Amino acid sequence: MTVIYILNGPNLNLLGQREPEVYGHDTLASIEAMCRAKAKGLGLDIVFRQTNIEGELVNHIHEAREKAKGLVINAGAYTHTSVALHDAVKAVGLPTIEVHLSNVYKREAFRHHSYLSPVAEGVICGFGPQSYELALEGLAAILKKKGKA
Numbered sequence: 001m002t003v004i005y006i007l008n009g010p011n012l013n014l015l016g017q018r019e020p021e022v023y024g025h026d027t028l029a030s031i032e033a034m035c036r037a038k039a040k041g042l043g044l045d046i047v048f049r050q051t052n053i054e055g056e057l058v059n060h061i062h063e064a065r066e067k068a069k070g071l072v073i074n075a076g077a078y079t080h081t082s083v084a085l086h087d088a089v090k091a092v093g094l095p096t097i098e099v100h101l102s103n104v105y106k107r108e109a110f111r112h113h114s115y116l117s118p119v120a121e122g123v124i125c126g127f128g129p130q131s132y133e134l135a136l137e138g139l140a141a142i143l144k145k146k147g148k149a
């Protein structure tokens with residue numbers, strides 16, 4: 001089975017309660033269930049995690065280096081601030097898709113810059129929970145092309 005790590009950053013544990021007008025009513029648990037169903041159809045096995053701590057995200061990315069063939073990451077606000085996450089994704093060299101539920105380009109200017117985009121294979125934002133499904137589809141296609149899935 002091809003393993004993919006899906007990593008979620010700060011405040012995403014509050015999905016469903018947090019600014020529903022921006023992020024919708026789905027919880028992270030329901031997004032995880034959606035990802036599991038999607039991954040099954042694509043022949044992927046997923047490890048799904050959330051942490052509010054930047055260094056833990058770095059550790060999860062390092063762990064993925066040994067255990068996974070690719071990464072899907074919604075780094076939340078760390079997207080816009082974290083050189084450490086940029087470096088970690090670059091260091092492990094796994095094909096990585098950056099995802100966001102909201103269309104960050106429609107929002108405040110400080111969300112328009114991403115430290116992850118320059119080291120990601122692709123970026124998907126603005127589709128709500130479906131952003132994750134689209135990321136999995138895109139990653140599956142990339143891995144297939146590379147002969148890794």
Ligand code: DQA
Binds near residue numbers: 077078100101104111
């Ligand atoms: C987010 C967008 C970020 O700007 C924000 O800080 C988040 C969530 C999204 O999924 O839309 O926490 O990554």
